[in-house]
Amino acid sequence: MPKFIAGLLVLLSGTGMAATPAYQLHWQHKFSAVEQEKLGQWLTFSSQATLAVLGPYPFQMQLYVYQRRGNEPVPWANTWRQHSQQVHFYVAPQFNTAQFIADWTAYHEMAHLALPFLGKNNAWFAEGFASYMQYQIMQQAGLIGSATDAISAKFGRQRQHYLKQHSMADTAVQLLNQRRFAAAYWGGAQFFVVAERLLRQQGKAQLNQQIQRYQQCCRLQDTNLQQVIQSLDDVSDSSVFSQLLQQFNQLPAAQFLQLYQL
Ligand SMILES: [Zn+2]
Structure with a gap:
């Protein structure tokens, strides 16, 4: 064999x-x-x-x-x-x-594998991305009905952990350290829920199409989160990703959830 x-x-x-x-x-x-x-x-x-x-x-x-x-x-x-x-x-x-x-x-x-390894401190981003995308992939393959509903249901069970003065990113990092994986992953996935929504509002191609473009231009070059964010802003001809990362890092989580009605 x-x-x-x-x-x-x-x-x-x-x-x-x-x-x-x-x-x-x-x-x-x-x-x-x-x-x-x-x-x-x-x-x-x-x-x-x-x-x-x-x-x-x-x-x-x-x-x-x-x-x-x-x-x-x-x-x-x-x-x-x-x-x-x-x-x-x-x-x-x-x-x-x-x-x-x-x-x-x-x-x-x-x-x-669509993103480079981003380091332990950014595991919330990597896990949020993979968790968000697993259901997009399963929806397109006809394995589940609505990815949006599935992600919303997963986050709904973890939302209580994010009603804090700490930022979304800081809260997700803390939850990972406490080995509350589902809470960390589905909180991190909210970054991509909001990115998808902002791209649509600005008339841009949807998130997975931006990721497809990213593979061709940038995937083999980028080695850290800052570069990935810059590349995603570039391929989407927007500042969706950098602005959202700033909010994810700086706004109190409770305020972020209220702002985007998550
Ligand atoms: Zn993972």
Whole structure:
């Protein structure tokens, strides 16, 4: 059995560049042929769904698959950016293809790769982005009804944590330090809820289209949050992202939520 299998083909940005597989698959544990078939279908579906919303990416995703016992299809996953753009999936192979495809984890992890690693202090931004985008991807793939409703319901259960004098960003950082992950992630996702709304109000293309543009101009250049924000302002021909970041950093969270009626 080959150590890795090339994933599906995508054309890079329609410029006549050679077709490159969207991902390479690395089996880290022993999986049966039937399991490999099922997990391969899941990762092909997930990468197609993710790249249809955010991509194509200007690099090949490196997907590592491990076995782990669990009562959900993907008990654990994380991204790793040391030498390449990697996602590590720890999977419970007793679940079927439909159950894997219905799980949010792959969309979330692959969405992370649309942005560079931004450092621990900006984890709220990275997690807010991936959490926001996982439901956009699932909506476009026909797996859920309304991403807006799903995100609003998730944040509704965490909103109490943000009725503070500390800023949205500071509150999300504190919540991450307290390992209140859902509270931190869905608070961070409000940055993108508001960015989407401001882009629409200013007659700009929607957020995922700005992220698609970002892949082509800037993804491989930027190395920190300030650069990402500047690039997103540039591709959207706006100051939506820099102004919003300032409010996220400076306005008391309670005031921010009131301002945007979140
Ligand atoms: Zn994440």
